[in-house]
Amino acid sequence: MAMLQREDPLTARAASRVPNWMRLVNGPQTLGRGSLFWVGFALAIGAAAVYPAFADGWSVGNTAYFFCWVFMALGLSLIWGYTGALSFGQTAFFGLAGYTYGVVTINFGAAYGMTIVGVLLGVGMSCLGAALLGYMLFYGRISGVFLGIVTLSTTLVFATFMAQTAGSQWAIGDARMGGDNGMTGMPPLTIPWAGGDIALYSGVPLYYLLLAMLVLCYLGLRVLVNSRFGNVLVAIRENPHRAEMLGYDIRRYQLIAFVIGSGLAGLSGVLYTAWGQYISPSNMDLAAAALLIIWVAVGGRKDLTATLVGTLVVLGIFQNLTIYGSYYAFVIMGLLLVVIVVYLPEGLIPGLVRLVSRLRKRKEGMS
């Protein structure tokens, strides 16, 4: 990442002098700042937009399923990659939001926009939970490996608790928690419409909704990380002591980043639950928590684009491995993480960009 920041032709200083509207989404905290990148971005969006016209229904639904997870990965990139706090808590907030969506929509149905209320309450519960946990963590000055331990413990405790809720006494209204079998029976996302509600089952409309949300979320996060706030997050990652001695209340910044990142995990949770009409403790167990780390680490945790692309690619690979290789998929994912951590600690995409930059420089030097 360090090399990337230096080798990119649009330097930090120049970035501060580009027009304001460009500066919003471009900046030293994100890869891809030139016109070539944005042309590629537009082409990618265009390809994604026409994809349903050429793909079968299952593939479209499956891609929508992939999109569901990316919000959580982007949230982890913000917390871990940009702020430097490795959190295993994302899947707990994913689950919390998913169950909240289930409880709301099973009890109140899908009419009158109640699924949207369920989405908002689910994300809100994730943010609230993250605010409480994050306050204890960051204002308690817990950092480094201890932060990972506490967040992992929180996730596992929540997953274990939910796994023992099989009995009929574990219900909120009509919504039964379901224990290991999970909660089922919630409606899909349903948009209130004058001519009749539109239920977004796993199909083309849901795909487009998720695609639009993903683009907005990605651009919004680019604005955030390239803002003054984002500068402080990166400063905290690099040297929290110095950041504090420049007058920043680093606990506040860490907490805000944690809440936003966890809120995005919650968004993934409600979208996933609405997509599959199902949520279970296995969505937040140790394997789920570890897989998320792999998605983000493989692409490149310190960059949003690298995280987004890496997550989609690794999800695709993992799904194919689980279809054809069963539990070997987990072994291969573990190996992939080890290889990345040892040889490309910044992730595959920043590593590739660095390699291309070096080759280009060498070529320029030779000519």
Next chain:
Amino acid sequence: MTILRTENLYKHFDGVKVAQDVNFSMASGEIRCLIGPNGAGKSTFFKLVLGEHQPSAGKIYFSDKEITKLRSFERVKQGIAVKFQVPGIFAELSVWQNMQIAVQNHLHGDSMTAAIDKALAFVRLTDKAEELAGELSHGEQQWLEIGMAVSTEPRLLLLDEPTAGMTPEETARTGEMIQALNRQGMSILAVEHDMEFVRQIAHKVTVLNFGEIFAEGTINDIEANEEVARIYLGTADDDE
């Protein structure tokens, strides 16, 4: 006017006294050097002033306002800045970004850019603005950190061994920077072992020993003090 004052300041760690009844006072516009043998309590005193340690007893005043209970970042906002002994920079970011993070807390837009350019020129790093801070030489990293600290517009600058690891040329240049800052009205409190450097910059010197103020005065007073020489300067009756 007094810029920094401590009143009966104590700090104990598990019964070990590292600051004992420290009554320190420093005038606004002064360059004060803090010297003393290893373990004398210099770093602890700095950390108490910065809010990284809470005193076991006593009070700390900055410009006559009590800051004993303020957190570190709040003290920085009051007008205290620090340069650490080991350069405290953002190594993976460019020099310009380092400065930007220092300045953006109180300036915006063109005035921020102007302040960064001015600070970089002051620490003579304008040509290296786009380089990674971690790839600067040790001396340049020290200057970058001074630039970052100064650009928070402090009234009191704390320097923890500002010339540690520097070449004689870099040390001389650092001395010039400190004197230039002082001429602009900034008060400076420095922990320093290099007595040549202390002679170059200090208006007054405070000697700490076993957590207590052992002696105080001009550099000539301190160098003429045989007790100080015995415990620290090593020129008379050296007991090492």
